[in-house]
Amino acid sequence: MNKELEHKFVSNLEKNQNIVHKICRIYTNDQASHNDLFQEITIQLWKAYPKFRGDSKFSTWMYRVALNTAITLYRKKKRGIQTQDYDTVHFRIHVEEYDDATEQQLKVMYSAIKELNDIEKALIFLYLEDKNYREISETLGITEVNARVKMNRVKTKLKSIINP
Missing domain, CATH: 1.10.1740.10 (RNA polymerase sigma factor, region 2, helix turn helix motif)
Structure with a gap:
């Protein structure tokens, strides 16, 4: 090159x-x-x-x-x-x-995210990066509607992991 x-x-x-x-x-x-x-x-x-x-x-x-x-x-x-x-x-x-000391407040969230499956992790990562549903769907190769549905399920799942 x-x-x-x-x-x-x-x-x-x-x-x-x-x-x-x-x-x-x-x-x-x-x-x-x-x-x-x-x-x-x-x-x-x-x-x-x-x-x-x-x-x-x-x-x-x-x-x-x-x-x-x-x-x-x-x-x-x-x-x-x-x-x-x-x-x-x-x-x-x-x-x-990456300075782990500055990320102590994220430990609980990262721990919960680690319990998600591969696609759910990718979805929540893009969401946390402030990507809109169009960008998420393009990146993951799914429809916007599917991205929205999956995101709602992932949010519910994370809430139940963090607050059992």
Whole structure:
């Protein structure tokens, strides 16, 4: 790939890396797994970037690739998360570390979210990112009506997990 494409990718990734961190937070339980998943998502984004046509916002496309990667790896969890070395990539991304101390108030919510299934996690994640139902449906590949129905069910489920 050419340097201009690489520069655009790195710039977009750095601007939107919190998306990936949040997905990693939902699908992992420790910092090492978080870092591994972040790396794997970055690799998959880089591999897919030449096919990004710009039909949607970069962040919407990034959500889809990141969530699909996390869900795929999560489903393979019983066999262990397999990550790849990507030595051919020569760029460096400044990674912002997630500070767990500043997120103490979110522990209960993250704990409850971890009890949801893969699709429910993706749905609530996009909702918490203030995505509207159109964006959620586009990202997950479901209808807007289906997104609304599923969201109401997930909200009810989370309430029952948090307040049994």
